[in-house]
Amino acid sequence: MSPKGLDYELLNENVKKVQYAVRGELYLRAAELQKEGKKIIFTNVGNPHALGQKPLTFPRQVVALCQAPFLLDDPNVGLFFPADAIARAKHYLSLQLGGLGAYSDSRGNPGVRKEVAEFIERRDGYPSDPELIFLTDGASKGVMQILNIIIRGEGDGILVPLPQYPLYSAGISLFGGSLISYYLEETANWGLDINSARQSVAQARSRGITVRAMVIINPGNPTGQCLSVENLKEIIRFCYQEKLALLADEVYQQNIYQDERSFVSAKKVLMDMGPPFSKDIQLVSFHSVSKGYYGECGQRGGYFEMTNIPPETVDEIYKVASISLSPNVPAQIFMGLMVNPPKPGDISHDQFVRESKAVIESLRRRAHIMTDGFNSCRNVVCNFTEGAMYSFPQIRLPPKALEAAKRAGKVPDVFYCLKLLEATGISTVPGSGFGQKEGVFHLRTTILPAEEEMPAIMASFQKFNDEFMEQYEDYKGYSRM
Structure with a gap:
């Protein structure tokens, strides 16, 4: 039978070449484990609200009024929405x-x-x-x-x-x-x-x-x-x-x-x-x-x-x-x-500043918690996260781990990240998905998990990493990086 238009062999070859590690093998395995009932911490993608960040109040108020403009005709709208949000909604409409x-x-x-x-x-x-x-x-x-x-x-x-x-x-x-x-x-x-x-x-x-x-x-x-x-x-x-x-x-x-x-x-x-x-x-x-x-x-x-x-x-x-x-x-x-956020003197200004500052200040603390946590781990070294939402620690994998990855048919950092996922539920992205120098291995994780959960997550990572290194490294060669 001759192939039809959407059969795989007739697809655009450029589409087949595309790879997107952030939603790749690790993410798919994490989704499977989640369906099986395992708790998964999705740190693979910079998705703040999915990890508990609350929406800012003012923009959601304005967009809500724009989505439901009939609310603006309600004489009681001022009981539920501040005057500056009402004015901005009318402006955009x-x-x-x-x-x-x-x-x-x-x-x-x-x-x-x-x-x-x-x-x-x-x-x-x-x-x-x-x-x-x-x-x-x-x-x-x-x-x-x-x-x-x-x-x-x-x-x-x-x-x-x-x-x-x-x-x-x-x-x-x-x-x-x-x-x-x-x-x-x-x-x-x-x-x-x-x-x-x-x-x-x-x-x-x-x-x-x-x-x-x-x-x-x-x-x-x-x-x-x-x-x-x-x-x-x-x-x-x-x-x-x-x-x-x-x-x-x-x-x-x-x-x-x-x-x-x-x-x-x-x-x-x-x-x-x-x-x-x-x-x-x-x-x-x-x-x-x-x-x-x-x-x-x-x-x-x-x-x-x-x-x-x-x-x-x-x-x-x-x-x-x-x-x-x-x-x-x-x-x-x-x-x-x-x-064009609320300006000083606007009804919503103080709340907006308070909420937005709280987000950034918490992210700053989480960046320190995560960097310090990685740098306290065996065979792990991590530059401080100056900006953005990610840590990119280098994992110094011992030769026995490289051999085990080869036997499993996996890239070494994919092998490590899959083991991490199975043991802890922490879903990361292997550094090979971003490109890295030959023979050097990393993982990427967001700094977005809730601040109160971060110490437990880092403790879970350290426990896994210590056990992994214990399994694959000659203990005499142990050094804390």
């Missing part, structure tokens, strides 16, 4: 003809895009054009749109940091391009060595690949570092020399857990550098409501801003966005609320 059930412009609602532009201008000190801002269904959708626009085939390469968030490797595979990796330096707290990027571009070109763009993730995922201004300047000079577009994934910009290095956007550094860089570098910056103190992953709100992108290219991006007609309209309102 006045911007959106037909309410939340109607399509918006394919770039997103012009009024919300204006709020995003004003936020960027306040943050960076430079003008932002709402016409060069597209609202998207989460930052991921924006990244995929831009990769789709850039990549023409396997002869086009995208320079991506390793370890990297697998959205990039998956998207590049899906669109038929080539991932060109540059390594972050673990011993320098995951700092960027521009020489690694330079060598990678030269090697790619020697293979006939045209490197088109460079990706930075700041703060880092899975590595948790914050790029310094000097690092960002190096990156911009490099992109200028090599004629690369710069794709700046900045979705964790509110997630900062130390005082030594604050987040500084790629756009601000670019503009501060002045011509020729500020006039020449093509920059696309991404942000999201999924992270920060909002953590509204399920709402799927995001945006990207374009700097120095030719008008004809912007038109093509608009055309592609139009195929989907409209980004999620409720998520656009969440984005407007994120970039």
Whole structure:
């Protein structure tokens, strides 16, 4: 019988190449164990509300009123909703003809895009054009749109940091391009060595690949570092020399857990550098409501801003966005609320500040608990999580563990993470899913479990790790890293 249209052997080969470790083998096994009744702690994905983070009150109030506008006509609405939430709901409904059930412009609602532009201008000190801002269904959708626009085939390469968030490797595979990796330096707290990027571009070109763009993730995922201004300047000079577009994934910009290095956007550094860089570098910056103190992953709100992108290219991006007609309209309102929160003097301001500060301060404490916990474990070493939502400890696996993994037909860190899952219910992601140097093994876990549960989780991890090392390592070689 001849194969039919959706039979596996006839599928797009690029789809078959796609791998996405965050929802890969470990996640599927965790889901199976959960069905069997085992308690699973899903630390594999940055999903704050699923791990107990409470929604912020003000944005949920505003969106609730927008979703149910008949409540605004109820004379008792003021008994249940503060006046500033009522006013903001009316504001967004006045911007959106037909309410939340109607399509918006394919770039997103012009009024919300204006709020995003004003936020960027306040943050960076430079003008932002709402016409060069597209609202998207989460930052991921924006990244995929831009990769789709850039990549023409396997002869086009995208320079991506390793370890990297697998959205990039998956998207590049899906669109038929080539991932060109540059390594972050673990011993320098995951700092960027521009020489690694330079060598990678030269090697790619020697293979006939045209490197088109460079990706930075700041703060880092899975590595948790914050790029310094000097690092960002190096990156911009490099992109200028090599004629690369710069794709700046900045979705964790509110997630900062130390005082030594604050987040500084790629756009601000670019503009501060002045011509020729500020006039020449093509920059696309991404942000999201999924992270920060909002953590509204399920709402799927995001945006990207374009700097120095030719008008004809912007038109093509608009055309592609139009195929989907409209980004999620409720998520656009969440984005407007994120970039334009209650102001001092507003009824909801104090509560909003109190709630948002509590989230970030708790995450800061959890980052310390987790880093200290990993570093107290046998054969484990972990850089401090400066930002984002993850720890990325290195697990120094003994030779007997490598042999056991080989016999089981598993990559060594997959073998370790599966054993961890079976023993403790802690669902992580092996470092091999993000890319790492040969012979070096990691796992990625979020810092999102509830703060009161974190000590018990780390104790459970340490007990497992000690038993694992006891089983596979000559005890005489024991050393606490």
